[in-house]
Amino acid sequence: MEVVSKAASTSKVVVVSNREPVIHELTARGIKAVRPASGLVTGLEPIVRAVHGTWVAHGSGPADRHVVDNHDRVGVPSEHPEYVLRRVWLTRREEDGYYYGLSNNALWPLSHIAYTRPVFCRDDWEQYEAVNEKFCDAVLDEVGEDRAMVFIQDYHLGLLPRMLKNRRPDLTIAQFWHIPWPNREAFRIFPWAEELLDGLLGNDLLGFHVQYHCNNFLDTVDRGIEAKVDYEHFRVFRGGHPTTVRPFPISVDFHQIEHDSDASGVACRLKELQAEFAQTPLKQQFIVGVDRIDYTKGILERLRGFDLLLQRHPELKGHVTFLNFSAPSRTHVEAYRELNDKIDDLVDDINWRHQTEQWVPVQFLRAHHDYSTVLAAYRLADVLMVTSLHDGMNLVAKEFVASRSDELGSLILSRYTGAARELKDALLVNPYDTDGLADRLNQALTMPESDRIQRMQRLRQVVAQGDIYHWGTRIFQEVLQLHRGGE
Structure with a gap:
């Protein structure tokens, strides 16, 4: 944690996820902050606190809008804030298309070998693109003109890395994909395969749980998009930009x-x-x-x-x-x-x-x-x-x-x-x-x-x-190495 804090003293740290680390609810006694049960929050929140970073997430709680400032920010925890939660608001149509549609009716069954047929809908894809763009705007607003490390979570935000890299090439961007990556034969039926692969290759570091999923991803890229794959060093070069692909098995506290x-x-x-x-x-x-x-x-x-x-x-x-x-x-x-x-x-x-x-x-x-x-x-x-x-x-x-x-x-x-x-x-x-x-x-x-x-x-x-803190520290150490290399 000390290494992360020292490096973050010269750069902002921004975590991005669909799910927020704190939800605000209305109760008989007023507004209450509730922390949802989540291994992701357990692993990442101590790091975000230590570096006094920013967490960008979809604001989904019934009282979330009541506690944010004019820039949709709220300090966490409310008594003695240690980091900033920046909320992104979605319309019902955006949430239906981006979350329930493309993410969970298409990418989820596509990525899991459970013999449930994925459903592909153009409108869902368009909402997925639009919501990823919303997250991009929010992240860049939080970064401002500063140098920053951005850590993106999961399959809901597969286009975000490229969007960020196109607008701010100097950012160090990492992403952890929390579900399996399918073999290339399964993935090739996805109608927007090239767009999603290009989005993910905007990352400097892309993590999966196990080496097998890393191998599947590299094989998918090698056969599905114009890029050079370095299997020896587990790296992909797309338009001259390198993306390192690594396994990081997640755990619990x-x-x-x-x-x-x-x-x-x-x-x-x-x-x-x-x-x-x-x-x-x-x-x-x-x-x-x-x-x-x-x-x-x-x-x-x-x-x-x-x-x-x-x-x-x-x-x-x-x-x-x-x-x-x-x-x-x-x-x-x-x-x-x-x-x-x-x-x-x-x-x-x-x-x-x-x-x-x-x-x-x-x-x-x-x-x-x-x-x-x-x-x-x-x-x-x-x-x-x-x-x-x-x-x-x-x-x-x-x-x-x-x-x-x-x-x-x-x-x-x-x-x-x-x-x-x-x-x-x-x-x-x-x-x-x-x-x-x-x-x-x-x-x-x-x-x-x-x-x-x-x-x-x-x-x-x-x-x-190999607990959750070991997982978070390993990822951030790798991100910091890439970040220093870009200085």
């Missing part, structure tokens, strides 16, 4: 999650969950899932694996309960509505075939669960299942590991997550292989406690050593 999980409030919530779901006097084990309801998360595949486990091991009936803590997501998008219907049908079918008078095998808990409930769910789990069909990283797996200071609990983890490349002591699975899922579940439920503890100890060491 290990020590904070560990501390919070041991708090008395979480212990009380854990007792409530145990009392609520201990349906019989028999010894109970809990299989737990925690995720957004999204077709990339493999929720149906997870349920089918549990169903097959009960078919193969009827002696487990009454002894094992499956709990899925699921946050509703993008419910006005057709693909998500269809997924919810399929989940309900499958849960009803499993419960109808396996339940007894005292015991229901699956409890699907659809709600926006608060932080203490999520931590209690992690502590409740004898087995946590992460069965993503495709995931850039998956922080649920790392949060679970960080929460288990008791060194108990088993992690079943999809091979198709970025986390699987680091968490090698998890029980790795192919979520499409229902037989394999059932086998892994049985292995996790019957594993000797000594083996379970040893695996968890090694997992915790990995996550503790």
